[in-house]
Amino acid sequence: MRALKYRLCFSLLLCTPLILLAQPDTVWTRTFGGTQGDICYSVQRTQDGGYIMAGETRSSGAGGRDFWLVKTTSVGSMQWNRTYGGAQDETCYAVHQASDGGYVLVGRTNSFRPGSWNGWVVRTNASGDTMWTRVFGGSQPDAFYSVAQGPGGFFWAAGYTYSYGLAGDYWLVQLSTFGDSITTHTYGGNRSEVCNKILIENDYMYLVGSTESYGQGQTGLPDYWLLKVSWLGDSVWSRPYGEDRSDVCTSIAAGDSGSLILGGYTESSGAGRADFWVIRTDSMGYLWNERTFGRTGQDYCQAVMQVAPNRIQVAGTTEYTAAGGNNGWLLEMDNNLDTLWNRQVGGASVDEIYAMVSSMDGTILTGGTWSFGSGQQDFWLVKIAAPVTLFEVTPIFLNFGEVPVGYSATRSLTLRNAGNMPVTVLNLVTVPPFSSEFSSGFVLNGNEQTSFTVFFQPAQAGEYIDTLWVEHSTATSPTAVYVSGTGIMSDADEPDQNLPQRFALSAAYPNPFNAETVLTFDVPHAAPVRVAIYDVQGQLTKTIADGMLPAGSHRLHWNGSAFASGIYFVRAQSDGFSAARKIVLLK
Known part of the structure; x- marks a missing residue:
């Protein structure tokens, strides 16, 4: 595709912050681990309202590194944990709760077959007890990075393979509920491709990652690659995005109006050596808008999700910190990819975010931390509060009194955003003889307010009682304002010395x-x-x-x-x- 020559770059320097809104608070943080390195790569909200975390541990288990599964309550307290692995190394990159309440974990292993890495799938019950495990792959490096459950209860594991295909390809394996391979598919060109995430949406699968075969990519300098796949595994279409340096897509989410949201990082443009790169496309993968977010160092986006209409969140790791280490970084933006707020989390050492999930009242981030916990690096679970949206309309009763027919009276209506989240005022809906000066939508940032003039101009005598509706972007929309007035017949106005x-x-x-x-x-x-x-x-x-x-x-x-x-x-x-x-x- 044609190179994206022009990008909007937002350099969010700590010394000159662009964010004008109050940042949401950290509600709580939790660490889990032993004396060695433990890193969490995946998190999901469970059916009971808690969280399931998956990654790797060097602190316990059978080998050097093992799959580690940690189940917590809704407030992050550990309920149980399990390790899975052989005598060598295993790394779990994704966990998904199955429809029966159990879990399926995918990643890589070199414990069970001679040679290089293989893809590994572990199926457990709701308590984390192993139901079955399966090894997939050949003599070359292979791994699974993502997993989802589709119609019929089948599991789809996605990653990369060097054992099959051309030269390192996207790898998609369909598994039965018992772990048997049903279909296997590879996608790619003459160079390397790596699939990082799978999304099932509207009876199709979407695979995202990186390609060196298509777009502007070169050997060792990949581009984003989005691939739409049918249930039969057939490629429907594919789209590359990028320029002449490394651009790697790590995540995908379904957005408003059938859009797709891609998150990752770019070294082709932006403020630093690597920046968050967020792309929003239509349902066919054609670019709607895109933007980079970064500082002077390296910033790597690892997760993206649509949390509400016109609200997108992206998370990852930023190198630019006052202490000189890495911190987790969470940003929220609207569908135009304009930043609403950002939040940096972490301590004085190296802290990284690899995954996130929406909670009922905020955002859950997970990764690995060196700043907190008991070991070299520990599982890290952080809850960020949802931004506060408090939209006020005053007064809610407007009485215009008696107004001569053919004349008008005015009253003032105040709209106030008392929260820390921007609110879009969409419309003021009135019915004659009531009207307002409202002409087009606008945004009220946190702690801002504005006033409008409301008019009452009766065309005939009588009592008028109606409702003015203020439409806005919060969950409480629309807000009712009760208006009333009386039209009277009058031949002349009474003289008034104060006029x-x-x-x-x-x-x-x-x-x-x-x-x-x-x-x-x-x-x-x-x-x-x-x-x-x-x-x-x-x-x-x-x-x-x-x-x-x-x-x-x-x-x-x-x-x-x-x-x-x-x-x-x-x-x-x-x-x-x-x-x-x-x-x-x-x-």
């Missing part, structure tokens, strides 16, 4: 402003009024008011969060009067 004596447009306040300013327009008698915002080219930007206003001093709010910084002009017109004021929007 303005002439039309006047006062200076906006604040000015310059960030996001919102208030415009005050004096109307000496009921009259048609038009107040609008124009850019420096004289193009209409937004109409603030356009209709009959009763006599009085009217405060009109303009929220400029959806507009670019710069100079704008407010122009007010009414009954032969015209005036303009300059306002400056600074972000």
